[in-house]
Amino acid sequence: MSRVALPQYLENAAVAAELQSVILGLAEVSVDISKSLAKGALAGVLGAAGAENVQGEDQKKLDVIANDMIKDALAALPAVRGLASEEEAEVVPCHTAGSYLVTFDPLDGSSNIDINSMVGTIFSVLPHRGEAPVTEQDFLQPGRHQQAAGYVLYGPSVMLVLSTGNGVAMFTLDQDNGTYLLTESEVVIPADAKEFSINMSNQRHWAAPMQAYIADLISGKDGPRAKDFNMRWVAAMVADVHRILCRGGLFTYPWDSRKPDQAGKLRLMYEANPMGFLVEQAGGEIWTPEGKILDIQPEHIHQRVPVILGAANEVALCVDYHQR
Numbered sequence: 659m660s661r662v663a664l665p666q667y668l669e670n671a672a673v674a675a676e677l678q679s680v681i682l683g684l685a686e687v688s689v690d691i692s693k694s695l696a697k698g699a700l701a702g703v704l705g706a707a708g709a710e711n712v713q714g715e716d717q718k719k720l721d722v723i724a725n726d727m728i729k730d731a732l733a734a735l736p737a738v739r740g741l742a743s744e745e746e747a748e749v750v751p752c753h754t755a756g757s758y759l760v761t762f763d764p765l766d767g768s769s770n771i772d773i774n775s776m777v778g779t780i781f782s783v784l785p786h787r788g789e790a791p792v793t794e795q796d797f798l799q800p801g802r803h804q805q806a807a808g809y810v811l812y813g814p815s816v817m818l819v820l821s822t823g824n825g826v827a828m829f830t831l832d833q834d835n836g837t838y839l840l841t842e843s844e845v846v847i848p849a850d851a852k853e854f855s856i857n858m859s860n861q862r863h864w865a866a867p868m869q870a871y872i873a874d875l876i877s878g879k880d881g882p883r884a885k886d887f888n889m890r891w892v893a894a895m896v897a898d899v900h901r902i903l904c905r906g907g908l909f910t911y912p913w914d915s916r917k918p919d920q921a922g923k924l925r926l927m928y929e930a931n932p933m934g935f936l937v938e939q940a941g942g943e944i945w946t947p948e949g950k951i952l953d954i955q956p957e958h959i960h961q962r963v964p965v966i967l968g969a970a971n972e973v974a975l976c977v978d979y980h981q982r
């Protein structure tokens with residue numbers, strides 16, 4: 659069976675040439691990252707880097723390696739005006755004539771690296787605005803402005819999941835020749851859910867409405883929902899959202915009373931927004947307890963946000979518990 663390769667898909671979708679170059683550049687570097695991940699301990703790339711990122715999180719060697727690889731790949735593209743990464747304290751100006759700003763999480767779920775479990779690269783492409791050189795202010799655009807977003811999931815197969823604003827497509831890496839081939843072109847998240855995803859160990863720290871909502875899911879057939887729900891938690895947002903795009907469900911990372919001044923754990927500009935773009939393009943929803951995430955006006959490149967995403971009806975119900 660002949661499958662459509664990523665460059666042909668982008669051509670068929672009439673994606674602007676400069677944007678194509680950004681997506682293809684990210685795809686190409688992800689193949690190299692997947693090779694480093696596959697070598698693992700044999701390449702001496704596992705373990706801690708011995709430093710903290712701007713969020714105060716311990717960096718893994720592979721966080722730093724993946725960040726440097728993506729940064730170099732993007733900086734070589736004339737279409738990229740600037741980039742911002744989870745692992746970079748400040749935004750990085752690139753080409754003054756470039757049309758796009760790229761934000762990324764080079765290796766999401768990196769605590770999974772040392773247990774040979776799934777991780778991913780998340781990316782978001784925004785139009786440039788403002789004058790050169792690029793400043794943080796130029797990046798602070800609502801997720802609604804994204805021109806493209808996606809992730810690469812490094813799992814049993816390597817998959818690129820992409821939206822350029824015209825639905826969501828999934829590509830699988832052909833390891834024999836390093837090309838991404840289209841394997842799913844009409845990704846849809848069913849409106850109703852049978853499965854939820856949350857770090858249950860934090861239950862006692864959530865706000866009362868989230869505790870009540872999850873308690874009602876867990877009480878299953880005997881509770882007010884009169885329905886049993888399954889639960890899954892991979893602890894890599896990429897992998898948990900991938901499951902939702904494949905077979906539906908609800909994912910949430912809520913606010914937590916241990917850090918009352920921190921909105922949530924996940925970052926708006928390189929986790930929630932790109933995943934939100936995909937989820938909405940697949941017919942799902944992404945909200946905080948207050949409103950739609952893609953409408954948030956960012957105030958800071960590394961800002962955090964509570965996230966409720968997935969099946970439209972289930973997201974609406976979860977938000978409703980908070981707004982009652």
Ligand code: F6P
Nearest residue numbers: 766767768857893894895896923
């Ligand atoms: O990037 C943050 C992240 O690693 C996400 O990928 C994941 O969903 C979450 O943190 C896991 O959090 P926890 O450590 O609470 O399971």
Ligand code: MN
Nearest residue numbers: 763765766767
């Ligand atoms: Mn992450």
